[in-house]
Amino acid sequence: MHTYARSPLVLEHGEGMYAYDADGKAYLDFTSGIGVNALGYCHPAWVQAVTMQATRLQHSSNLYYTAPCGKLAKRLCARTGLDQVFFGNSGAEANEGAIKCARKYSVTTYGPDRNKVLTLVNSFHGRTLATLTATGQDVFHKDFGPFPANFGYIPANDFDTFKAAVDDSVCAVMMEMVQGEGGVVALDTDYVQSVADYCHAHDILIIVDEVQTGVGRTGTFLACEQFGLKPDLVTLAKGLGGGLPIGAVLASKRLPIPWAPALTVPPLAATRSSVQAAALCWMPWTMRSCATSTPAPPSCGRVLPLCRMSHLSAAWA
Numbered sequence: 001m002h003t004y005a006r007s008p009l010v011l012e013h014g015e016g017m018y019a020y021d022a023d024g025k026a027y028l029d030f031t032s033g034i035g036v037n038a039l040g041y042c043h044p045a046w047v048q049a050v051t052m053q054a055t056r057l058q059h060s061s062n063l064y065y066t067a068p069c070g071k072l073a074k075r076l077c078a079r080t081g082l083d084q085v086f087f088g089n090s091g092a093e094a095n096e097g098a099i100k101c102a103r104k105y106s107v108t109t110y111g112p113d114r115n116k117v118l119t120l121v122n123s124f125h126g127r128t129l130a131t132l133t134a135t136g137q138d139v140f141h142k143d144f145g146p147f148p149a150n151f152g153y154i155p156a157n158d159f160d161t162f163k164a165a166v167d168d169s170v171c172a173v174m175m176e177m178v179q180g181e182g183g184v185v186a187l188d189t190d191y192v193q194s195v196a197d198y199c200h201a202h203d204i205l206i207i208v209d210e211v212q213t214g215v216g217r218t219g220t221f222l223a224c225e226q227f228g229l230k231p232d233l234v235t236l237a238k239g240l241g242g243g244l245p246i247g248a249v250l251a252s253k254r255l256p257i258p259w260a261p262a263l264t265v266p267p268l269a270a271t272r273s274s275v276q277a278a279a280l281c282w283m284p285w286t287m288r289s290c291a292t293s294t295p296a297p298p299s300c301g302r303v304l305p306l307c308r309m310s311h312l313s314a315a316w317a
Contacts (some may be wrong), residue, residue, distance in 0.1 A: 001048065001105075004247055009021060009027075010022055011027075013039050013042075014029070014037075014040075014042055015040075015042055016040045016041060016043075016115075017029060017040055018041065019041060019195050028050050029041075032217075032257070032317030034238070035180075035211075035212050035217060035238045036238045036239060036241070036243055036305050037218065037239075037243055038215050038216060038238075038240075038242050038251070039242050043242070046242050046243070047178060050244070054136050055066050057194045057231075058129065058312070059152065069087065070306060072085075073085040073087075075234075076248065076250060077250070077288025079221055080221070080222060080234060080250055081230060082250040082251060082252055083251065083252055083253035084232060084249070084250070084251050084252075084253060084255075085248055085249065085250050085251075086101075086249040086251075087246065087247065087248050088246075088247040088248070088249070089236055089238075089245045089246065089247055090126075090245055090246075091126060091209075091211035091235065091237030091249045091301070092126030092131045092248045093124075093128075093240060093248050094136065094195070094211065094236060094237055094247035094249050095125045095126050095130075095131045095174075095207075095209055095211070095247055096126070096128060096130050096236035096237050097175070097235070097247075098129055098131060098174070098207045098209075098233040098234075098235050098247040099117055099131075099134065099172070100206070100248065101173050101233060101234075101255055102117065102172035102205045102207060102233060102255075102265040103115045103171055103172075104169030104173070104181075104255075104279075105171070105205065105254075106169075106205070109203075110113075110164065110171075114150070114168065114169055114170070114171050115150050115167055115169065115172045116150040116152060116167075116171060117134060117150065117151050117170075117171065117172045117173075117207075118151075118152045118153070118154055118162070118165060118166070118170055118173055118174070119134045119135070119136050119151060119152070119153055119175070120153070120154060120155070120171070120174075120175055120176070120179065120182075121136040121137075121154065121155045121156065121175045121182075121220075122134050122136055122156065122179050122181075122182030122183065122185070123135055123136040123137070123153075123174075123175070123176055123177070123181075123209075124137065124138060124140075124177060124179070124181035124182065124297055125174065125176075125179060125209055125211075126211075127140075129144070129147060130149060132144060132147070133147040133148050133151050134151055134174060135146070135181075136153040137181070137182070142285055150169070151270050152165055152170075156179065156185070156187055156191070157187060157188045157191045158191075159191055159194045159195065162195055164199070166198075166202070166204070169211070171204065171205060172204060172205040172206070172207050172232075173195060173204060173205075173206055173207065173231075174207040174208075174209060175187065175192070175195075175206070175208055175209065176209045176210075177192070177208065177210070177213055177218075177223040177224050177226070177227060177229075178212070178213050178218065178223055180212040180213070187227070189228070191209055192224075192227045193227070193228065193229070193231055197213060201268075202275045205231040205232040205233060205255070206229070206231040206232050206233070207232065207234075208222070208223075208224045208229065208230060208231040208234050208235070208236070209234060209235050209237055210222050210224065210236055211224060211236065211237045212236055212238065214234070214235075214236045214238075214239065215236060215238070215239035215240050216239065219241055221268045222234060222275075228287055230253060232252050232253050233249060233250065233252075233255065234249075234250040234251075235247065235248065235249055235250075236248040236250070241242050249264065261313065
């Protein structure tokens with residue numbers, strides 16, 4: 001199906017920051033596979049982890065525990081300061097999980113009418129019906145209704161409008177620290193802090209969508225660290241897997257994760273994600289230095305489309 005407008009280019013393999021077509025021409029990839037290839041193409045440690053796990057156990061279902069899942073969950077909690085993890089297959093699933101978790105907490109604590117989620121105009125949170133509804137852009141809503149109820153949209157960096165939008169039905173605010181699909185626009189630090197203070201005072205949960213910005217893509221493991229923000233829920237995907245599908249919901253211990261035990265990600269996904277997390281937890285400075293020092297190969301003939309958040313994650317290879 002022609003669901004995306006693709007470039008007339010067939011990629012055959014990749015190494016480091018560069019993708020190569022069937023004729024061997026190199027392309028400098030500033031998009032990092034739209035934020036996925038956080039260690040570049042085919043990083044040796046990533047390849048080794050995937051290969052080793054594929055020879056042991058590729059899938060076990062959520063009926064059993066596996067060591068890679070537990071190790072990855074422990075590492076993510078230690079790095080982020082959050083307490084529990086639910087794993088899925090994509091960023092959209094992670095964002096749906098965070099919405100479920102926020103509504104479950106609020107409905108259980110305050111009753112069934114407190115279930116509205118506020119998101120920002122020009123946000124993007126996924127392409128499932130719920131996350132498409134959470135996305136604050138009309139262009140994504142055309143032709144796909146009816147949509148799930150009880151979402152509201154507020155402009156970014158306007159605290160007065162945020163306060164006016166909050167009523168007794170609001171259970172959570174969902175934000176990207178840098179709006180990717182909205183134009184690579186960072187939120188104002190003062191706005192984020194004001195929203196956080198208000199939410200904490202009124203027990204409104206803060207969900208931070210780090211699908212695009214997380215796992216070292218902005219220079220810290222989570223972009224919200226640069227805003228001094230500790231959310232109630234954080235979502236990850238893309239760079240967490242580095243090329244294989246995974247999503248994660250991280251939550252504080254006071255919140256219920258009501259739909260399944262936490263350690264359900266396939267062991268193959270968890271193994272290579274653990275490699276990603278280990279590398280990007282401890283070496284963001286290496287990523288920054290490589291971003292300015294990695295030489296181009298002699299055959300490099302073209303630059304793939306630029307995404308300004310991607311230079312850090314694409315460079316470390």
